[in-house]
Amino acid sequence: MNNITIYDVASRAKVSLATVSRVLNNPEKVKEETRIRVLNVIDQLGYRPNAIARGLASRKTTTVGVIVSDMTRASIAETLGGICDIAKKYKYAIKLFSIMRVEDVEDTLKDVIAEQVDGVLYLNDELEEENLKKVVENLKSVRMPIVFCNVVSDFSNIPTVGINYELAAYELTKKMIEKGKKNIYFISTTRKYSVNDKKEQGYLRAISEANLEPKIERTTGDTEINQPLFRYILDNNKIDGAIAARDSIAVSFLNVARFMGKRIPEDLAVAGFQNTRYAKLSRPMLSCIHLPVYDIGAVSMRLLTKLMNDEETVELNIMLPHAIVERETL
Amino acid sequence: MNNITIYDVASRAKVSLATVSRVLNNPEKVKEETRIRVLNVIDQLGYRPNAIARGLASRKTTTVGVIVSDMTRASIAETLGGICDIAKKYKYAIKLFSIMRVEDVEDTLKDVIAEQVDGVLYLNDELEEENLKKVVENLKSVRMPIVFCNVVSDFSNIPTVGINYELAAYELTKKMIEKGKKNIYFISTTRKYSVNDKKEQGYLRAISEANLEPKIERTTGDTEINQPLFRYILDNNKIDGAIAARDSIAVSFLNVARFMGKRIPEDLAVAGFQNTRYAKLSRPMLSCIHLPVYDIGAVSMRLLTKLMNDEETVELNIMLPHAIVERETL
């Protein structure tokens, strides 16, 4: 494809290819005069070293593998944005891997390893400790640096960046309680996400501290299916608060509640997690926990670069700050 | 990293490394007995060929480069999902490149080429024909197959997959006109996206066919800034219809209109483009053009595989079907 090789540069600059390689990788080892000459030729020819050949020779590909389950989820996109920006800054390329079915975990990992990436960012937050274990073991066995990006797990020795979901949910629940709510529901997802599990725990802690009764419901994300469930919850209960694991669920719940004549937030307070653009577009405007998803991506990529370069890393489990955004539903 | 090499397999299977390579790449050239023996060893050892070495030797990396401008945009995520799924199916890896600033175009392209990908999917839909030209020329010069994924351009000879935005906007506008609306605004984006340009054209065609007066406004995506503009539009005019280039803008506009007491859709019809999950969550529920963004990704990836393998491709400019989703605002 790219016809210009290191040989072309070398012959044109009247040096050996070793020298060209050095001005690229260890410029300080080359006499300034030679270096400048080579650099000029590189520039003239528009030479870029073949990343594949370089990867083979140096056993470093300056590529990181990003493992995702469901690309489609909105938060993933922003997190990827953060990852990309920082990767670019540190000159890493990004290879994307998706694990569509749990059965594919090991196979995907073999792929990742075969692709010779220098490190892995794991954003697959479906809660399956056994599978997570496989991931960790596979990667450890080849000494591949890994960081969990917004994935909560019991592996305390794996570098992680995220937020303190437990605390965030705790604070949010507590805030509702302080506002006088006594029948607060937690609406989680049917599918198990590790982060949602933590939110649930935080909710439970606040509820039990206040001696209230915990009430947890689970929904699929699907609006059509939610409708009857939400209606049922709102019909049969003296519910006066609802915390949803995701903004979209919260808005969906909010809509049903309003349709049924509930005054928000007097009769019913509602809150979600994420603070997407659409939180502001709901009516009334949704209150929620703001998740710095872009930053989570950026910071985890940065952490990974440190790990790949054996830099000293003070903190391996980074919790980014969260915030309660109070709008109109709380 | 991966310690098991083709040599290990060869010696254990008592064949030469050439034979191992053949069972992997040209199995039909190997005697069945030998093939099975080798396959067994591969299995036992869990051998995966080093993709980098393979890429260097064969000059095929079975990797495609995906060039994106703003990862953060919601539609990109779903499109990426389609790309990933099909890439996986055809055993291609995906490398992600972002072009953050226009100045980076050429530099990013050099990166892409240096990374030795076998083909490129270009999803950067900011309208800049000159820059698009650079992209095309750079890639053509190294004979790199490329497909424009949801990018509209004047380069009719570049394979493209998307929808007929002009027609979609035309139909949508026409539908509003048929419903008796006479003062229909088109609300586009300040930033130039090639697809939005087409939408504008379709809108204009329908408007002029009906001898109505075209009215185009542009907004940033930012809700805070939109508010006053929308208020202004709604205040000063006998507007009775609004088509927004994006769902989020449509919902935002809808909210302001309702706040000002407009009855939807009697006083004012509103429609958007995309059909995100949130279109259903607005109140009243947003009518819009449904864009098959996942499919656009999937189909363009499929098209690219054909191009990379020099398969005959009947259609190089694929327009996927769109649809008007009528909910409550139209």
Added chain:
DNA sequence: CTGAAAGCGCTTACAG
């Protein structure tokens, strides 16, 4: 059908 050998485009000790 199989093996020996050259080569893909680099990096990196090793000499000098």
Added chain:
DNA sequence: CTGAAAGCGCTTACAG
């Protein structure tokens, strides 16, 4: 400071 040479782990004509 610079060059000759080996080697990274594969693929692929070329013989046989």
